[in-house]
Amino acid sequence: MRIPILIVATLLAALAGACSPVAVLPSSTPQACPAALLGPVTLLLAEDGLSTVGLPEGAVAVPLRWPDGYGLKPGPGGGEVVNERGEAVAMIGERIFLGGGFAADDAEFQVCGDVMREAPGG
Numbered sequence: 449m450r451i452p453i454l455i456v457a458t459l460l461a462a463l464a465g466a467c468s469p470v471a472v473l474p475s476s477t478p479q480a481c482p483a484a485l486l487g488p489v490t491l492l493l494a495e496d497g498l499s500t501v502g503l504p505e506g507a508v509a510v511p512l513r514w515p516d517g518y519g520l521k522p523g524p525g526g527g528e529v530v531n532e533r534g535e536a537v538a539m540i541g542e543r544i545f546l547g548g549g550f551a552a553d554d555a556e557f558q559v560c561g562d563v564m565r566e567a568p569g570g
Contacts, residue, residue, distance in 0.1 A: 481560035482549025486510065488566045489546065491538050493526050500529065502546060502557065511556040512546070518559075529563075537563045 489502030494511065500520065501509040517532025526540030538544050547561015 481547070482558070483547075483561075484549040484557075485545055485547055485561075486557050487545030487564075488543045490543050491529070491540055493520075493540055500540075502544075513551070513556045513558045515560055538565070542566075 486502055486504075489504050489510065491512075492501050492503055492509065493499075494501050494509075498520070500512045500514075502512055503509045514529065515532075518537075519530050521527050521530050521534075521536070528536045528539045531537050543566035545562075545564040545566065546557065546559050547563070548557055548559040550557055
């Protein structure tokens with residue numbers, strides 16, 4: 449009788465995690481953090497609505513890969529990116545600087561350093 453209870457408890461725990469209001473962002477944690485800085489960029493939702501891009505002024509959008517545990521919390525204006533503790537690090541539409549570096553194929557920027565908000569007035 450204990451086995452069915454264990455299965456039900458496991459399923460309930462999995463469903464509770466699936467109902468989380470924070471969407472998991474594409475992530476990876478590199479072994480070493482590159483010493484590059486991307487910015488200022490405007491943080492936007494990607495076309496899929498589940499990932500983010502950084503848009504430098506007058507340039508092409510750059511897909512962003514966040515550290516493990518970061519997520520996208522829905523809210524006004526598209527929501528905000530939160531860290532593994534649920535603390536907001538940036539809002540969609542905000543101009544930010546990102547520490548990290550480009551992946552080996554230059555297809556995305558791996559965020560692994562600080563996220564800094566642009567000072568008001570640029």
